[in-house]
C-alpha cells in the first residue's frame with residue numbers, strides 16, 4: 363500500500379488532547395512507522411490541545427469547527443480538505459463526532475478508529491468509566507476499521523490491561539492510554555503493509 367518513494371499519507375482527526383496523534387508522530391519521527399507520513403491533522407474543535415501540539419511540531423493542521431453545522435455539510439468540508447492534502451488513510455484519534463455515511467463512503471475501508479475498551483464491550487462515550495463501573499477484570503483498547511455503525515467495524519488489533527483492585531477510573535484510563543499509544547502505531551503499520559484481507563468482520567494477516 364505504501365513504498366519508500368510514495369509514503370502512505372495519514373489524515374489524523376481529533377477533538378481534544380491529541381496524545382494518540384503525538385504517539386503516531388513520535389513513531390514516525392523515530393522511524394518505527396516506515397513509509398508513512400502525516401499529511402494533515404484536522405480538528406472539529408478550535409481549542410483542541412492536539413492542534414496546538416501540531417502547530418508546535420510544524421505538522422500541517424487545520425480546524426473546521428463543527429458546532430452548529432449540519433453533519434453532512436461539515437463532513438463535506440472535511441472530505442475536501444483531506445482530499446486536497448492527498449490523504450490515503452484517515453485515523454480517528456479522539457475525534458468525538460459521528461461521521462456521516464457520505465464521509466465513510468468517501469474513504470471506504472480507509473478509516474481507522476481507536477477506542478478505549480475491548481470492543482464490542484463498552485462502545486460510545488466514557489468507555490473507561492463504563493469498564494471500571496462494570497467490574498470487568500480485563501480492560502484494554504481496540505483499533506478497528508470504521509463502518510457506518512458506532513465503534514463497530516472489523517477489528518485490526520486489541521491490547522489488554524488487567525483491572526487492579528487498587529484502580530479508580532482515572533488510573534485505569536491512564537494504563538489503557540499507554541496501550542493505545544502502542545496499538546495505534548502497530549495497527550497503522552499493518553494497514554500500511556497492505557498484507558491483510560478482510561473476510562466479513564474478520565481482519566486477517568496475509
Ligand code: GAR
Nearest residue numbers: 378379380381382455456476477478
Ligand atoms: C482516547 O482514549 C481514545 O481512545 C478515545 O478518546 C481518547 C482521545 O485521547 N476515543 C474514543 O473514545 C472514541 N470512541 P487523545 O486525544 O489523547 O488521543
